[in-house]
Amino acid sequence: MKKLLNKPEDFVRESLEGVALAHSDTVKAHFEPNFLYRADAPVSSKVAIISGGGSGHEPMHIGFVGKGMxxxxxxxxxxxxxxxxxxLEAAKLVHRGKGVxxxxxxxxxxxxxxxxxxxxxxxxxxxxxxxxxxxxxxxKGGLSTQGRRGVGTTVFAEKICGAAAEDGYSLDDLVTLCRRVNLSGRSMGVALSSCTVPASGVPTFExxxxxxxxxxxxxxxxxxxxxxxxxxxxxTELLSLSITEDPAYKRSLPEWDEGTCTWIDRKVTSQPFKPGDRVLAFVNGMGGTPLAELYVVYRKLFEICREKGLEIVRSLVGNYITSLEMQGCFITLLKTDDELTRLWDLPVKTPSLRWGI
Amino acid sequence: MVTKEQIIKWLKLAANVMQENKEWLTQLDAAVGDGEHGINMARGFQKVSSHLPSVADEDIGSILKSTGAILLSAIGGAGGVIFGTFFIEAGKVTSGRQELGSVDIAAFLKAGLSGVIKRGGAQVGDKTMVDALAPAVTAFDRSLEDGADTTEALGQAVAAAQVGMTETTHLVAKKGRASYLGERSIGHQDPGATSLYLILKALYDAV
Incomplete structure (x- = not known):
C-alpha cells in the first residue's frame, strides 16, 4: 500500500505539525504530550470542551478544535x-476555572x-x-460486549456542546445536554474495503x-x-432501516461520578425514531469514498426519511470520521428540537467545520 | 531469589521478545481488533528498555512502577492501561526491595492481576489477558505450596499462562474491541493474553 509517509513512527506528530501550520489562526499544537488546542485558549468566559481518540479518523477530533467546538x-x-x-495537560492548559x-x-x-x-x-x-x-x-449483543461504539453522534455532540459552551451554558447544563444528544442519535456503517495502518503496512482485513x-x-x-x-x-436502505427500526435501546451507561471519581452505571434509554420527528442527518465518508457517492447515499436517505415521516431539518455530508483510506460510509440520524437545531446553527470556526463566521 | 539485575534483564528480554513477535501479535489483533497491538507493545517495551539505564540504581518497586508509567503512555489504548497497571501494581508491593523471594513474586503477580481486573473489569473467560494471567497466578501459588522453588514455580506459571492463552481461541470475547465480533471471535487467539504469556516467559528466561 502506497502512502504519503516519511517514517511510520513520525506520522502522528508530522500530521499534527501540518494542521497547526495550515490553520495557525485557529489552532496550536503541543508536543510531548501531543494535543491540539485553540489558538486563543484559555477562553475565560466559558466551560472548556475537550475530546480525543486514536489518530487515523481525521478530521475527528483535531479538525474540530476552534471557536464554537x-x-x-x-x-x-x-x-x-x-x-x-x-x-491531563490539555485540560490544564485550556480551562479557566469554569470546568471541563x-x-x-x-x-x-x-x-x-x-x-x-x-x-x-x-x-x-x-x-x-x-x-x-x-x-x-x-x-449487536448488548451487555455481552463493550456496548455500542461512539461514532457519528460524536460530531453532533462536539458541535452542539461547543456552541452551547460559547453561549454560556454551565458545566452541569453541558453535561445534561451532551448526554441528551447521545441518547438522541444512532449510527450505522458499511465498509467496502479495508484500511492499512501505516506502521503495519498491510490491510487490516481482506x-x-x-x-x-x-x-x-x-x-x-x-x-x-x-x-x-x-x-x-x-x-442506504439497509443502513437507514437499521437506524429507524432500532427499538428502544436500554443499557446501563457509565456516568462519571465526581464524588468517587469513577464511572457509575446508570440505566438510560435511547427512544426509537417515530413519524413526526425532526432530525439532523449525517452521511459520513470513511476516507476512501468520493463525495459524489456520499451524495448518492444522501439522496436515498432523504427519500427514506420522508417515507418514514422523519423531517430532515439540517444535513452534513462529507468525510468527518474516517478510517484512514477505507471505502464506505456511516449514516447518523439525530433527533433534534429547537434548542439542538439552534446550537447546531451557531457559528463555528475550526479547520474542518466552519460556518457563520 | 530474584535479583534486581534479573528484573532488569527480564525487562530487556521482554523488549526483544515484543520486537521479535511484533508482526505475529499484530496479525492476531487484525483478526479480532484493529491490527495495532504488536506495534504498540513493541514501541512501549522499546521505550522501557531505553529508559532502564536511568533507573538502574533504584529499587525493584521503583523500576516496575516506572516501567508501568512508560507502558501506559507509550503503548496507549486499552493495552497501555492494562499492561501499565499490571506493572504499576506489581511495583507498589515490591517497593524498596533489592531482591524478591518466591513469596514476593507471588504477591506481585497477585497485585498485578487484581489491578488489571479492577481497571478493565474483565473476568476469567472474557477472552482477555486475564485468561493467561489468572491461571499463572494460581499455578505459581500451587507450585510453592508443593515445595517448588521460585524458578520451578515460574516455569509452572508460564506453562499455565500458555494453556490459558491457547484456550482463549475457543472463547467468545466479552471485553474490548473483539467483543463486537461476538461469536465470530471464536477461533482466534487473544493478542493480549499472548503478550502476557510472552512477558511471563521472558521473566522465567531471565531468572
Missing part, C-alpha cells in the same frame, strides 16, 4: 486511544484512559466530567470485490456480518 483534542497513535498525560467537559467515545481504551485522567485530575481545582457517546447500532462488511467499526474492526455487495440504494 472543541478547546483541545488529544490524538493517540493510529487507532489507539490517547493516554492520561495528554488529556470531556466527550469520550465508548471504546474500552478511550474509556479507561479518560477514566484515569479523570482520577488524576480530581485533586485539581477545576471540575472535569467525562460523558460517553455510544450510538453505533452495528454492535474484503473481496463482491463483498461488503456491514456494521463496521471505525478502526477496521470487523462488523456485524459480511454480505454480498449491493447497489447504493440498497446499501
Amino acid at each position: 472543541l478547546d483541545a483534542a488529544c490524538p493517540g497513535e493510529v487507532f489507539t486511544s490517547p493516554t492520561p498525560d495528554q488529556i 467537559l470531556s466527550i469520550v467515545k465508548n471504546y474500552s481504551g478511550d474509556v479507561m484512559n479518560f477514566q484515569m485522567a479523570g482520577e488524576l485530575l480530581s485533586s485539581e481545582e477545576f471540575r472535569f466530567i467525562n460523558v460517553l457517546i455510544d450510538d453505533d447500532v452495528g454492535v 474484503l473481496g470485490d463482491s463483498e461488503m462488511e456491514v456494521g463496521i467499526g471505525i478502526h477496521g474492526e470487523q462488523g456485524r456480518e459480511r454480505m454480498p455487495m449491493m447497489n447504493a440504494d440498497s446499501i
Whole structure:
C-alpha cells in the first residue's frame, strides 16, 4: 500500500505539525504530550470542551478544535486511544476555572484512559466530567460486549456542546445536554474495503470485490456480518432501516461520578425514531469514498426519511470520521428540537467545520 | 531469589521478545481488533528498555512502577492501561526491595492481576489477558505450596499462562474491541493474553 509517509513512527506528530501550520489562526499544537488546542485558549468566559481518540479518523477530533467546538483534542497513535498525560495537560492548559467537559467515545481504551485522567485530575481545582457517546447500532449483543461504539453522534455532540459552551451554558447544563444528544442519535456503517495502518503496512482485513462488511467499526474492526455487495440504494436502505427500526435501546451507561471519581452505571434509554420527528442527518465518508457517492447515499436517505415521516431539518455530508483510506460510509440520524437545531446553527470556526463566521 | 539485575534483564528480554513477535501479535489483533497491538507493545517495551539505564540504581518497586508509567503512555489504548497497571501494581508491593523471594513474586503477580481486573473489569473467560494471567497466578501459588522453588514455580506459571492463552481461541470475547465480533471471535487467539504469556516467559528466561 502506497502512502504519503516519511517514517511510520513520525506520522502522528508530522500530521499534527501540518494542521497547526495550515490553520495557525485557529489552532496550536503541543508536543510531548501531543494535543491540539485553540489558538486563543484559555477562553475565560466559558466551560472548556475537550475530546480525543486514536489518530487515523481525521478530521475527528483535531479538525474540530476552534471557536464554537472543541478547546483541545488529544490524538493517540493510529487507532489507539490517547493516554492520561495528554488529556491531563490539555485540560490544564485550556480551562479557566469554569470546568471541563470531556466527550469520550465508548471504546474500552478511550474509556479507561479518560477514566484515569479523570482520577488524576480530581485533586485539581477545576471540575472535569467525562460523558460517553455510544450510538453505533452495528454492535449487536448488548451487555455481552463493550456496548455500542461512539461514532457519528460524536460530531453532533462536539458541535452542539461547543456552541452551547460559547453561549454560556454551565458545566452541569453541558453535561445534561451532551448526554441528551447521545441518547438522541444512532449510527450505522458499511465498509467496502479495508484500511492499512501505516506502521503495519498491510490491510487490516481482506474484503473481496463482491463483498461488503456491514456494521463496521471505525478502526477496521470487523462488523456485524459480511454480505454480498449491493447497489447504493440498497446499501442506504439497509443502513437507514437499521437506524429507524432500532427499538428502544436500554443499557446501563457509565456516568462519571465526581464524588468517587469513577464511572457509575446508570440505566438510560435511547427512544426509537417515530413519524413526526425532526432530525439532523449525517452521511459520513470513511476516507476512501468520493463525495459524489456520499451524495448518492444522501439522496436515498432523504427519500427514506420522508417515507418514514422523519423531517430532515439540517444535513452534513462529507468525510468527518474516517478510517484512514477505507471505502464506505456511516449514516447518523439525530433527533433534534429547537434548542439542538439552534446550537447546531451557531457559528463555528475550526479547520474542518466552519460556518457563520 | 530474584535479583534486581534479573528484573532488569527480564525487562530487556521482554523488549526483544515484543520486537521479535511484533508482526505475529499484530496479525492476531487484525483478526479480532484493529491490527495495532504488536506495534504498540513493541514501541512501549522499546521505550522501557531505553529508559532502564536511568533507573538502574533504584529499587525493584521503583523500576516496575516506572516501567508501568512508560507502558501506559507509550503503548496507549486499552493495552497501555492494562499492561501499565499490571506493572504499576506489581511495583507498589515490591517497593524498596533489592531482591524478591518466591513469596514476593507471588504477591506481585497477585497485585498485578487484581489491578488489571479492577481497571478493565474483565473476568476469567472474557477472552482477555486475564485468561493467561489468572491461571499463572494460581499455578505459581500451587507450585510453592508443593515445595517448588521460585524458578520451578515460574516455569509452572508460564506453562499455565500458555494453556490459558491457547484456550482463549475457543472463547467468545466479552471485553474490548473483539467483543463486537461476538461469536465470530471464536477461533482466534487473544493478542493480549499472548503478550502476557510472552512477558511471563521472558521473566522465567531471565531468572
